[in-house]
Structure formats: C-alpha cells, structure tokens
C-alpha cells in the first residue's frame with residue numbers, strides 16, 4: 562500500500578517537474594551557457610573521491626593552439642562562463658597563466674576559473690594568477706588536520722597546501738586586487754565529517770570579503786566513483802526506501818523523510834558541455850571517458866556540435882524517460898530529484 566502511494570506521488574512529481582521546466586527542456590539555448598575546457602587530465606594527487614587517477618583516457622596536455630581556437634569561438638558565440646577543468650590539476654600545465662591571460666583578453670569570457678589542490682600554488686604562481694585577473698578559484702582542501710588530509714588527498718602535502726593558500730591571500734591583499742574570488746572547498750565524507758567546525762574556525766578570519774567557505778556533498782561522477790553515493794542511489798531506486806537529503810543531513814536541516822523521483826538531465830545536457838584535453842567535445846562535464854562524444858574541436862565547431870544530430874538524439878531520449886539507455890546518465894545524481902514529505 563505504501564509502495565503504491567509512493568509510486569503515485571512520484572508520478573505526480575515527475576509530471577509536475579516536466580511541466581514546470583517545459584521551456585528549459587524544449588528550447589535549449591542555441592549556444593551553450595557554459596563550457597568546461599580540460600587543459601590537462603593529469604593530476605599530481607590520487608584523491609579518494611576523484612576519478613582522475615582511475616580514468617582510462619590517454620593522459621595529455623591541451624595544445625595552446627587548440628586552446629586559442631576554442632577560446633576564439635567561445636568569444637564569438639558570446640559564451641561567458643568557462644571552467645578550465647574536467648579532470649586533472651590545471652597548475653601542472655606549463656601554459657596555464659598564458660591560457661588564463663588569453664581568455665581574459667577576450668571580452669566575451671567574463672567568468673573564468675578552475676579548481677586546484679594548491680600543492681603547486683607557489684608565491685610566484687599566486688602573484689601571476691592574481692595579476693591575470695582570473696575570476697574565480699576553488700581551493701580544494703577537504704580537511705582540517707594532516708592525518709585526515711593524508712587519508713583523502715593522497716600524495717598531497719597538508720602543511721604546504723595551507724601555507725600556499727595563506728600566502729595567496731597575503732599577496733592578493735598586498736596587490737589590492739579583489740579578484741579572484743576564492744571558494745575554500747570541503748567535500749564532506751565519512752573520513753572528514755568531524756572536522757567541519759574546525760575547518761570553518763580556522764579559515765573564516767583568513768578569507769576576504771568575496772571569498773567563501775563551502776561544504777558540499779561528494780559527487781558520484783555519474784557513478785564513476787562507486788564507494789559513496791551510488792549505494793544510496795541504488796537503495797532509493799530499487800525499493801523507494803525513504804532517504805534523507807545528503808545536504809540536509811550535513812547541515813542538520815531538512816530532517817524530513819524524502820522520496821526520490823526521476824527527471825531528464827538537469828545538469829549539463831541542456832546547458833553546456835566539455836572539451837577534453839585531446840579536443841573531444843562531449844555533452845557532459847562528468848563524461849570522464851568521453852563516452853558521449855559529439856565530435857572533435859579540431860574538425861568541428863562548438864556551435865555545429867551543440868546543435869547537431871547526436872546531441873538532439875540524446876536529449877530526445879532523456880525527454881521520453883529513456884535516460885537509462887546511456888550508461889553514463891543511468892546512475893547520475895543529476896537525473897534524480899527529492900521531495901520532502
């Protein structure tokens with residue numbers, strides 16, 4: 562009886578969601594709103610929640626010439642938001658500062674950023690980055706102690722990372738430049754959930770006015786990182802078992818029971834794609850193996866691939882509840898919504 566009632570609620574939720582988002586799904590923008598550019602898929606760390614060291618693609622650095630071709634087209638198309646990353650550590654790329662400067666010289670690119678583990682954030686790089694006028698950076702730390710950091714950010718140096726970040730803030734203050742805004746990021750996991758308060762206490766007086774300390778749940782990277790959320794998703798999918806919102810649990814809010822329903826992609830498919838380090842353009846920033854590749858930017862333009870036959874076919878399938886036909890989307894958290902009851 563409870564299951565029949567739950568199915569009814571889910572059906573209503575799914576239909577309401579589609580109606581409310583009719584325009585979003587039926588009239589996707591003719592140009593993407595946002596593009597991820599992977600400058601490299603190489604990383605110096607082996608963090609436990611990240612697929613960077615587990616993916617099978619050939620490791621490479623994006624050529625500067627290919628990068629400028631992409632930026633030129635983004636500028637022409639008026640795409641304002643660019644993230645210089647899919648996998649990998651951008652600061653490893655020898656041309657990263659040159660790349661940032663090139664993009665910032667283009668007036669169309671107004672929101673440029675990337676995330677870094679800060680192990681290579683030397684004082685010199687910090688100064689160059691600040692002077693390049695990059696708009697936003699994520700500093701990924703995920704711990705308030707060395708022992709927890711070592712469990713999560715395998716291969717990194719906690720004290721060096723903290724020192725680099727503090728020096729970055731000092732240099733930015735000295736230069737009296739407000740950009741970039743920085744998000745100090747803490748992905749909440751079993752391993753570090755007891756350090757949330759210490760992390761906040763340590764950093765809150767060190768950040769600038771436009772910076773942020775952000776606690777976020779672990780992404781399952783469309784089920785490529787198996788040990789975290791996939792299990793939870795399987796449970797809710799198979800048995801309609803009540804589950805609690807992950808953020809709700811983390812924040813101590815929203816303790817109500819939630820049911821989960823399925824939607825077309827509310828992630829990348831209708832808003833933006835990713836260009837991998839070899840130039841492959843894929844529909845999704847979570848597509849770390851390039852399974853949903855639309856073409857390669859050396860041969861095709863972003864505009865033609867974004868409006869082409871392949872992406873149209875994928876969107877149609879999503880709209881007709883056939884999300885599961887795509888391996889990547891099948892277990893992706895961006896095809897689920899939850900409703901508190």
Ligand code: SF4
Pocket residue numbers: 783825826827828829830844845846847848889890893894895896
């Ligand atoms: S549903 Fe598919 S296209 Fe959308 S974000 Fe998830 S994996 Fe990417």
